[in-house]
Amino acid sequence: MHVDEAASAPAGAVTDRKAAARAAFAGLATEPGVAKPDPILVVDNVVRRFGGLTAVNVEHVEIQRGSITALIGPNGAGKTTFFNQLTGFDTADSGEWTFNGRKMNGVPAHKVARYGMVRTFQLTKALSKLTVLENMRLGAQGQRGENFLRALFPRLWRAQEDEITERAEELLERFKLAAKRSDFAGSLSGGQRKLLEMARALMVKPELVMLDEPMAGVNPALTQSLLGHVKDLREQGMTVLFVEHDMDMVRDISDWVIVMAQGAVIAEGPPETIMSDPRVVDAYLGAHHDAPLSDAEAERQLAEAEAELELEAAETHGEAVPVNTATTAGPGEAAGDGAKAGGRKEAGDA
Amino acid sequence: MDWILVISRAVEASIGTEAVIYALAAIGLNVHFGYTGLLNFGQAAFLAIGAYSIATTVTTFGLPFFLGVTIGLALSVVLALLMGIPTLRLRADYLAIVTIAAAEIIRLVVRSVALQDVFGGTDGIQAFSGGFYALNPYPEGDYNIGPIIGFDENTMWVLTVGWILVALSCGLIYLLMKSPWGRVLKAIREDEDAVRSLGKNVFSYKMQSLVLGGVIGALAGFIFALSRSAVQPESYNTELTFYAYTVLILGGTARILGPVVGAAIFWGLLILVGTFLEEAVNTGTITFITTTQVGPIRYMLVGLGLMLLLIYRPQGIFGDKREIALDAR
Numbered sequence: 001m002h003v004d005e006a007a008s009a010p011a012g013a014v015t016d017r018k019a020a021a022r023a024a025f026a027g028l029a030t031e032p033g034v035a036k037p038d039p040i041l042v043v044d045n046v047v048r049r050f051g052g053l054t055a056v057n058v059e060h061v062e063i064q065r066g067s068i069t070a071l072i073g074p075n076g077a078g079k080t081t082f083f084n085q086l087t088g089f090d091t092a093d094s095g096e097w098t099f100n101g102r103k104m105n106g107v108p109a110h111k112v113a114r115y116g117m118v119r120t121f122q123l124t125k126a127l128s129k130l131t132v133l134e135n136m137r138l139g140a141q142g143q144r145g146e147n148f149l150r151a152l153f154p155r156l157w158r159a160q161e162d163e164i165t166e167r168a169e170e171l172l173e174r175f176k177l178a179a180k181r182s183d184f185a186g187s188l189s190g191g192q193r194k195l196l197e198m199a200r201a202l203m204v205k206p207e208l209v210m211l212d213e214p215m216a217g218v219n220p221a222l223t224q225s226l227l228g229h230v231k232d233l234r235e236q237g238m239t240v241l242f243v244e245h246d247m248d249m250v251r252d253i254s255d256w257v258i259v260m261a262q263g264a265v266i267a268e269g270p271p272e273t274i275m276s277d278p279r280v281v282d283a284y285l286g287a288h289h290d291a292p293l294s295d296a297e298a299e300r301q302l303a304e305a306e307a308e309l310e311l312e313a314a315e316t317h318g319e320a321v322p323v324n325t326a327t328t329a330g331p332g333e334a335a336g337d338g339a340k341a342g343g344r345k346e347a348g349d350a
Numbered sequence: 351m352d353w354i355l356v357i358s359r360a361v362e363a364s365i366g367t368e369a370v371i372y373a374l375a376a377i378g379l380n381v382h383f384g385y386t387g388l389l390n391f392g393q394a395a396f397l398a399i400g401a402y403s404i405a406t407t408v409t410t411f412g413l414p415f416f417l418g419v420t421i422g423l424a425l426s427v428v429l430a431l432l433m434g435i436p437t438l439r440l441r442a443d444y445l446a447i448v449t450i451a452a453a454e455i456i457r458l459v460v461r462s463v464a465l466q467d468v469f470g471g472t473d474g475i476q477a478f479s480g481g482f483y484a485l486n487p488y489p490e491g492d493y494n495i496g497p498i499i500g501f502d503e504n505t506m507w508v509l510t511v512g513w514i515l516v517a518l519s520c521g522l523i524y525l526l527m528k529s530p531w532g533r534v535l536k537a538i539r540e541d542e543d544a545v546r547s548l549g550k551n552v553f554s555y556k557m558q559s560l561v562l563g564g565v566i567g568a569l570a571g572f573i574f575a576l577s578r579s580a581v582q583p584e585s586y587n588t589e590l591t592f593y594a595y596t597v598l599i600l601g602g603t604a605r606i607l608g609p610v611v612g613a614a615i616f617w618g619l620l621i622l623v624g625t626f627l628e629e630a631v632n633t634g635t636i637t638f639i640t641t642t643q644v645g646p647i648r649y650m651l652v653g654l655g656l657m658l659l660l661i662y663r664p665q666g667i668f669g670d671k672r673e674i675a676l677d678a679r
Contacts, residue, residue: 087547089543089546089547108546108551109543109546109547110546110548110549110550110551110552111549113546113547113548113549114549118547118548118549119547120547121543121544121547125541125543125544125547126544127536127537127540127541127544127545128540128676129536129539129540129673129676130533130536130537130540134533134536134537135537137530137533138533138534138537138545138548138550139548141549143530144530145529145530145531146530146531146533146534146550147531148526148531148558148562151525151526151529151530151531151532152522152525152526152529154525154529157529157530161530184672184673184676186676187672187676197544200548201547201548203548204548204549
């Protein structure tokens with residue numbers, strides 16, 4: 001397992017991991033669905049519809065092993081829905097995806113986690129009335145004492161429980177939560193809960209960690225600490241896929257960025273250049289947000305609007321209705337609508 | 351006024367058969383609701399299954415008593431599976447609706463005219479507890495516990511078996527809830543999705559919880575049937591479930607001894623208030639109510655007491671105030 005390799009690796013290997021991850025992406029095209037040298041997760045044609053709305057429609061995407069990949073996109077782009085499909089928390093209408101070469105569509109959420117693909121949630125799910133340490137212990141896999149009959153005989157699981165506790169204590173130490181170990185998780189601050197959720201996910205010994213907005217609602221002081229922990233996951237040989245809105249953070253820690261908009265992957269690329277990709281700019285700010293109108297276009301628009309106004313003025317006279325506030329408002333509105341429609345048409349044409 | 355009578359009746363009630371029945375029913379509910387967060391509103395169904403299994407096996411089919419016990423336990427497992435399979439994958443409130451309906455269906459089936467030959471209709475079934483009382487080691491006579499309370503030999507036998515069952519159930523729950531198995535249950539109560547994301551089969555654990563609590567509910571049904579040597583369909587209406595919830599919340603949810611102490615206090619208080627009012631009316635201390643009004647009034651007073659408890663001690667008697675404070679965040 002990657003995790004074990006990392007634990008025994010010398011400190012000098014730390015920077016190698018980042019360099020290796022960056023090297024893997026060198027020279028890749030920035031087209032959506034570009035093939036990666038060593039993908040851990042390969043997704044094909046995943047579609048999820050809610051009634052008439054197609055929330056996710058991803059044709060092809062690959063996640064490079066041992067890297068930190070960011071998934072960004074404007075609100076409503078379908079990032080979290082996509083996460084839910086991949087981790088078995090929601091059922092995709094169609095499509096298939098493989099994790100380490102194993103087909104994962106239709107696999108229930110708990111099995112996805114057992115195979116080594118663990119997620120966290122946008123709204124942190126700390127188990128409030130369990131202590132921090134119990135939260136951590138829960139993450140360990142293959143616990144003998146989680147079987148009903150064996151649970152009745154503590155000597156069957158006591159030794160394993162001690163090992164789990166030891167590993168949990170180490171992780172708590174690393175995440176600076178050791179002092180809180182016997183507090184209820186519900187008494188932690190928002191940022192500490194994020195830390196706890198990430199540490200708890202590590203108890204599963206995952207290969208791929210999927211973080212849904214790890215920085216949401218975390219105060220700036222803790223952000224740096226959280227960033228460090230995310231980078232640390234890569235140093236330990238894990239692969240990270242995370243959803244995030246904060247572009248500074250994306251630039252700081254990710255090796256590769258995948259951009260989603262309206263359910264589809266629209267671009268991929270390295271974090272330094274992705275935000276200047278025209279497709280990404282369009283997705284975030286709308287198409288042609290800053291393209292200036294030419295003089296000819298401006299004149300044509302003006303002429304159209306005036307023509308409409310004249311037409312409506314003529315109609316009003318023809319009906320011989322006394323001009324009152326209501327009727328003047330009518331044509332005014334119509335002209336406004338006409339201008340808007342014209343503007344929209346313009347954008348469509350150009 | 352006869353204070354000795356008032357006190358002795360109250361103490362008798364707090365360790366009597368009602369207390370045992372409601373303690374067991376609430377221990378089962380504690381597994382469902384207190385530990386796993388399953389909103390089971392049909393605990394009465396499990397009691398009815400237990401009670402009617404013994405009664406029908408012995409009286410209707412003339413089979414041995416212990417076969418009835420075995421059938422009761424098996425059927426309570428089947429009922430839990432039947433209720434759980436369609437609903438445990440859904441949101442918690444669906445389970446509440448299905449369980450309350452299942453309990454009513456069972457009650458209406460056993461009281462139906464069409465099945466009167468098997469279940470005895472609204473009259474229920476009698477004369478099935480002979481096999482149980484044949485095992486009674488207590489010779490005939492009155493048994494005094496302490497200076498003021500006493501039971502006859504049959505009640506002593508039911509109480510002995512009943513409290514042993516309560517003790518065994520509590521021991522079982524204690525062992526389970528401090529194990530990793532119990533940890534998964536408590537985690538499911540807090541947030542199912544988080545538990546799922548950590549690789550636990552939530553459906554399977556919820557089913558195990560439903561079965562365990564249901565089987566303990568069936569034990570309560572056995573004691574209910576045997577202590578009265580009769581079963582009647584109206585004993586197993588939804589009121590039974592709600593009293594069991596009252597007992598559970600009074601004692602404190604997710605606490606081993608919560609349901610037991612809750613049951614003892616609930617019945618002790620109810621009988622204390624009832625007997626006190628009766629005595630007061632009989633001796634002319636209270637003149638504005640009649641003895642027939644005492645029954646409803648004691649429920650009003652106990653209800654008032656419970657409301658005050660929930661306002662000033664929402665965690666119940668054994669609960670942890672810190673846990674309640676977390677909900678408010």
